Amino acid sequence: MRPVRLALPALLALLALLAVLALLAPSFFAPDNLRDVVISNALVQIIAVGMTMVILTGQVDVAVGATAGVCAVLSATLAREGVPPVLAAMVATLAGGSIGLVSGVLVARLRLPSIVVTLALLVILRDGLRWATDGAWVGDLPVSFQWFGLGQGGGQTLLIGLTVAVIVAGAWFLRTTPLGRAVYATGSDAESAQLLGLRPDRVVMASFAACGLLTGLAAALNASRFAEVPGAITAGIEMKVIAAVVVGGTSITGGRGSIGGTVIGVALLGTIGTGLTFLGVSAYWERALQGAIILAAILYETVRRRRA
Amino acid sequence: MRNRHELALAIVVAAEVAVFAVVAPNFATGANAAEIVRLAVEVGLLALALTPVIVSGGIDLSCGALLGLSAITLGALWRDGGWPMPLAAAAALGVGLLGGALNAWLIAYRGLPALMVTLGSLSLFRGLAEGLTGAVDNYTGLPPSFLALGQGYLAGIPRQTPVLLLVAAGVAVLLHRATRGRAYYAIGWNAEAARHAGVKVANRLAELYLLSGLAAGLAAVIYVAHLGQAKADAGTGYELTAITAVVLGGAAITGGVGTIGGTILGLLAMVVLQNGLRLAALPAELAGILTGVLLMGALALGKAPGVRSPQSAVRSPQSELEMRNTQLAVLCGVILLGAGIVATSNWWLVRSLRPAALAPATTGATTPTARRVVIGMMPKAKGDPYFVSCRKGAEEAAAALGVDLIWDGPTELDPAKQNEVVEAWITRGIDVVAVSVENQAAISTVLRKARSRGIKVLTWDADSEPDARDFLVNQATPQGIGGTLADEAARLLGGAGEFAIVTASLSAANQNEWIKHIRARLASAHPKVTLAVIRPSDGDRDRAFAETQTILKVYPKVRVVMGIAAPAVPGIAEAVKQSGRTDVKVTGLSLPNMCKPYVHAGIISSIVLWNTGDLGYLTVVAGHALARGQLTRGATSIDAGRLGSIAIDKDQILLGKPFVFTRENIDDFDF
């Protein structure tokens, strides 16, 4: 199938990495560790599902990291003020969706290039949050904030369950709903999509809003893993997410790619760090290796295309 | 059409200058203009080279990372390789070219999308720089003749100005006068059509990425000379600033549109805004927010040529002109509104500070007692909770003593930004500068300059070179911190066993210094205690959490995990808590408030720190005394208000020993 073929280089690299780990550090595959790796990557994974939709329409959203930071602080602040944590998480999710919608409207209605719009939004959100919190952490949270009061085991199950649900729902949405197919059509050729009555403007806005919603959800879920929430934005989440989507075979120009590929991309880039520690490799070369893998994956794709 | 955009930008810059000339002390001076230029050089070089890249429809996200790689090449070859400086500088340019060549090969000759390629090479270059230096090496102690290139003056203007002007002129000729420039525009609009017209598309693109790499190399040389240091994290995030300048300057990210004049104006609009806000002692975050708004405005203004919508051919030139006028009006309105907000929100501050600003800065030694003392206090990073807690004490002292406290600094660890802020304070003319130094070599020159202008200089938290300041407010030496941490680890391990460290970023200077002293202390006092592994957290709680989870599994014999960055310790504690490993203890350097729940739960055994609020308090007290002439060299103690009498050892004001917080005493502290 085509989606698998697009993600092939990432899949091969992932399998190679897992094979090395299986040989040299089989303890990597302990259920506990796999669970922890999945949970650590849940934030990036959930956002990456939304990012896949945005990139499929031929756009990009570099403000997801800043959005996630703002949403996490929002959910924690609400919880501290006595709002039930689940409700706070929902509000944060909606807030993420609204931020995404703002980008979407600016991109689709005013026809501004998405990379610049979201770059500007990133700067505004990041510095605005820093101004508001002064970097102070949101503490003194009710006990029920962590794991939504479900306790560690229940919370972890909920987190993993929701992550899987988002992946499945995203894949199903893109594969079998008319709107999902319109996402591909828009990224492939927006003008033709317009002529077919697919409303590419709305598709682009919807995908940005979906990406924002998922970013808000991911941020709220991620915040619930801890007892406090940092008041600043974790730099570089957007780059991790975009890199994972692209390594997973989604074309940066839109129209081609799949959620399955994105899952493989997240798994690959998310496993490298932990895997290297298990192999006893120094952390210093981790980033260089990630860069090399990204370059190799996109290079492989053109070699394949040329041969075809 | 393009001129209209540049005109609008010129109006923006003029508006900024006009507003700040009124609200920001000493803004409209020649010296300040020179400093603005100096600050703009590195990013400016990247932005200039990036302009034709973006015009050709490409992008280079890797230029900041390549700057870092070139910088450490220069440092390593000079210090470790023993190369003469000119040769090492040439090698840095060479590395820039090589990095550019990699991008050029993949983009121009393999036809890969520039965004993806440079996203990958960004990781690769930064990763190589980290790997090659072990992320620890910081090359300093560069020869004065070399530093003069980045710190000295030539007929009153910064020495690097001519380099910037030359490059600007060169790129302007290349883009606007040379035949190649025409080819870049053609490629940016339609590469296939350009190829059919006989344009060597691949070669043209390749030379652009080579140029961008070369500019990164050149910027690296100037960066190193400017800051006196070369480290793996040099130039982090510069690519986004450079891209912002180019796009603000009217270039279309989709290619085909953009001018060097626009880029220079865009850069000016950003730098003047930052400098002006700094001089006006307004929050630096405002600069980011306003830049973001400006960028959106510029986009709306420049969108017609940037986006090729099918309708644009239909629209008549007349209506387009009218629309552009409306947009121009909207943009000007936004600018005026922004300027208005800046001016009004600043009003109270201006009124309170005006007398200070009007007093000649050179009369610091004979400051009249009638007016309020102005102290500029700088953390390493404003958002860091550690420094946020210092600020509380500083503000308390300022209120008690009637001092005007300006609290400003980099938003993220960045030695270049620290210099920028001190320069702004010198220009503004304040009484006392108090700095928590990120990098000695980088800041000492500027601090000496401040002293030569009669400004009193304190360092706190971390020291500069001794002759660059009057006093150090010393909370604890790296040796003391390292020793205490090592002792804590040994105590918790019962004198033997393995422990792990989760640090900030791998290239964080402070942490690396502490680790050095921890190792030394282990070797001398606790031979049976071994340090199993060091992992980075990037100052990110979540990453510290994940790293700890892995450490616990891979190194099952580790019984103590130590965090030496404030946000790392709670992350470690949460990971230990969730793992259910009750045999593992947590210690480290962090803030009591962040760790309280974990300390009470018995997961964190102890944390090591001094009272940060007191540190801020003492710094302001010392600064006030210095400005009033009550504190001079030779004093043996200082009366520090609620702290009582504080001892002074030569030029160091000693806060006291690091404090070990445990379950028993932690509730006595609130910071």
Place this chain on the structure above:
Amino acid sequence: MGENGAGKSTLVRILTGATSPDGGTVVIGGHTVERFAPLEARRLGVVAIHQHPALFPDLSVAENLALGAEPGGVFARVDWPARRARAREALARVGADIDVDRDASSLSLPEQQLVEMARALSVRARLLILDEPTASLTPREVDRLFDLLKDLRASGVAVIYISHRLEELPRLADRVTVLRDGRTVATEAMAAVDAPSLITLMVGREVASVFPKREVAIGVPVLEVEGLSSREAGVSDISLIVGRGEIVGLAGLVGAGRTELARVLFGLAARDSGSVRVAGREIHPRSPEQAIAAGIAYLPEDRRRHGVVLDLPVSSNLTLASLALVSRHGLLDRAAERATATRLVDALSVKTASLDTPVRQLSGGNQQKVALGRWLVRTPDLLILDEPTQGVDVGAKAEIHRLVGDLAARGMGVLLISSELLEVMGMSDRILVMRHGRLVAEFNRATSDAESVMAAAFGRAPAA
């Protein structure tokens, strides 16, 4: 019908809801259209096949056929097996044998056109609009299309058929409407008008001579090709000669390898064997830039994508291929550039507001003149014209024909690729016919007749 820029495509865009009208009413099936939106148009049963195939390159043929044709709704599901089955059926109707799982980007131009057609015909349309649908179809496919359209007409579907090919209309149309300058100038019963009167209506004036072929003495060979083969381009064993002042027509069906041959000569596709000499010198161009240096100029088939840079001004477009001639030491000489551009705009009588006007704002014919003009800054030895008058209105077409004649008279060799048989036959001194990547026949101007050329292109013996 109507000249380029007469407003036909704009009218289609309005009817399909892509553009909103300023005034007036449209009544479809007794229902006055109030909201002009693509979805509304589809709801009313208006379906269009546009001039340029508008398939989604990244999507499969099955999906391309399904998009917009399936019932929508947020909770609808995509049924993939049903999609594929419907796609095969739709393709069979237009007589195309295409794997429905292929990406549209891998289809050839005629294949794309067929898929486009299948898509339009698979929708239950009340009004079907076809905008130049036959540009890249073989006569056999055209026949099939016409049969289909007649069936549809019989079943009550109204058809608007836009074409530049005068000979097609009598076979199909009941009535003909001529547009000029965005207005309707006439609507007549098809039987009541003939080709010359239609041309008169479109242009508003008499066209004295469509093909002003000038007699030119043919000189020494300027292009000599021997045994040329290219696997990449799919041409093999091509040998031909073009003399100075000679116009050699290259006829054949779409996909016969004519454009591909031009691409090999121009260095856009790799050559495996054979030799090419231009003005007596052996050349091996591996890029357009080398081909240009050797004296070859190429006017590509797809003007908007390859012929001009739409968003650059007229002057930049004219000098783009000869920047060295308007510069000194690598720096542009603005005065020289303007002088050159002015000279060409005058010589080609390009209608433009100014030299700084983006080419996008020019009409198709004037865009094509600019595309041609860029090769006249210097004097190439060989001019390859690929469909030089496609999508160009009748007036500009005549001007381009006259211009080509002039250039040949000045001693250039011209290789003329055209799908319009009359154009090839009217313009050329000799006519070569290609089929399946090979040269299969040669005719002299004096001895050629349309039937023989067509027969050669189809690989049949000429009808007796």
